[in-house]
Amino acid sequence: MANGSSLLPLTLERVSFTARGHAILREVNLTIRAGTRTVILGPNGAGKSVLMRLCHGLLSPTSGRVRWATLERPRAPRRQAMVFQRPVLLRRSVLGNLTFALSVAGVRRADRAPRARDALERVGLQALAHRPARVLSGGEQQRLALARAWMLQPEVLFLDEPTANLDPGATREIESIIQSIHDSGTKVVMITHNLGQAQRLADEIVLVDRGRIAERASVDRFFRQPATAEADTFLKGELPWR
C-alpha cells in the first residue's frame, strides 16, 4: 500500500527448517500473492507456525530462501504484521499499547493518539482506552492485538490461530475484524484449526502436512473434492461425519 512497490508476492524457495536435528519443514516451495485470503491448515506439529514465522522473519530458514518482491528496508517501519495465538500486551493502558507500537513504527508523537483512538474505534474498544490492557478478557485482548496490527496499515497480516482460545461470541467478533482488514486491502494469511472458520474466511487453502505443502487449492475445491490423499485424510480426521 504505502510507498510504491509491493512486498508481494512472497516466494519461498526450497525452504527447510531444522531444530535440534528434527526436520520441521522440508524443501517448501510456496508463493503467496496479493488479494486473496490464504488459510493454512494442517494437523498439529505439521510445521504451520514455523512456516508463518519464517515468512514473517521471526525465524531464519536452515536452508533455502524467503524472498519478498521488495526488500523491507532495515530501519524503516515494517510493512507486515503478525497476531499471535496468545496476544502479547504490555503492562500499560489499552491506548498505551497502541501508541507504543506507533512510536516503534516511527509515527510522530502528535499523530499517535488520534491514530490509536481511530484503531480502537474500528475494533469497538474505544470505551476501554484507559483500562490496563492485561486485565481485559481474552476476546478483548485479541481485538486489541488486531487493532495494533491493523493500525500500522500492513501490506500483509499473518494470524497464527487468532481465535484458538476464544468462545464462539468472541470468535465471531474476531472473524468480522479479520474480514474488515481484508476489505481494507491488507493481504491476510491465517492459520486455523477451525474448519468452519476456514470456510468462512478463506479464498484459498494451503494444507501443510509433515513439513511439506501437501495441497493448495481454492476453498471450494479443497472442501468438495480434495486432490491429494493427505487432504482427504486430514478432512476425514477433522470431519469424520463427511
Add this chain to the structure above:
Amino acid sequence: MLKARDRNYAQFRQCSPEMNTVSLALGEAVAMVARADPTLVEIVVLSLRVSLTAVVLATLVALPIGAALAVASFPGRQALIVVLNALLGLPAVVVGLAVYLLLSRAGPLGALGILFTPGAMVVAQAVLVFPLIAALARQSVADAWHEYREQLHSLGAGPIASAIALLHDLRFSLVTIVLAAFGRAIAEVGAVMIVGGNIDGVTRVMTTAIALETSKGDLPLALGLGLVLLAIVLLLNIGAHVLKERAQRRHG
C-alpha cells in the same frame, strides 16, 4: 523449694542491673528519637544521603546492563551472567577493602582524594549493590523477554527499544529490586567503616555509629539508631510489598 528460690534470686541479682541498663537505655533511646536529638538526626541524614546516592548511581548503571544482558546476544554473555550472579554474595568488607585500595593515595583513583569522605562511602555502597540490582533486573527482563520477544520483533522494535519497553513493563518489580538494594546499602557496616573511617560528624553513619557506641557503652544512641534503622528497613519492605500487590491487581 529453698534451693529453687535461691537460684531465682541469684539469677535476679545477675540479670537485674543489666536489665535495668537495657530498659533505661531503651527509654532514653526512644526519647532521643522522639525529640529528634541533633546528633542522632545528623547521623541518620548522612546515612540516607549516602545510601540514596549510592543506590541511584548503581541503578542508573545496573538497569541498562541487566537489560542488555537479558536481551542482547554477544560472545561472553553467559560468562558475564555467571560472574554477575556470583557477585550477589559479595562480602561487604571485601568491597570495602577493594574500594579502599582503589581510592587510597597510592591507588589508581587516589588522585580524587575522596578516601574517608562520604564520597568514598557512596562508591563502596554503589559497588556493593550494583550486582544485586543488575542480576535481579537481568532475571526479570529475561523472563519477560521470553514472553515478548516475538511480538516486539514483529513490531520492528530493535534491541534498545525492546530493552526500554521491557524495563518500563517491569517497573514495579524493578522498584522492589531497587528498594531491596537500598535496604542492603543502608544496613551494611563493613565497607563504609573501611572507606569512611567512621569520623565523627563527617563519615559516621547509622551502622558504624551503632558499632562504635555499643563498644563504648553509649547504649541509648546505639539503640536509638538501631530503632531508626529497623524502622527504615521495615518501611521499605512494607512499601515494596504494597507496591507489588497493587501493581499486580491493577495490571495483571
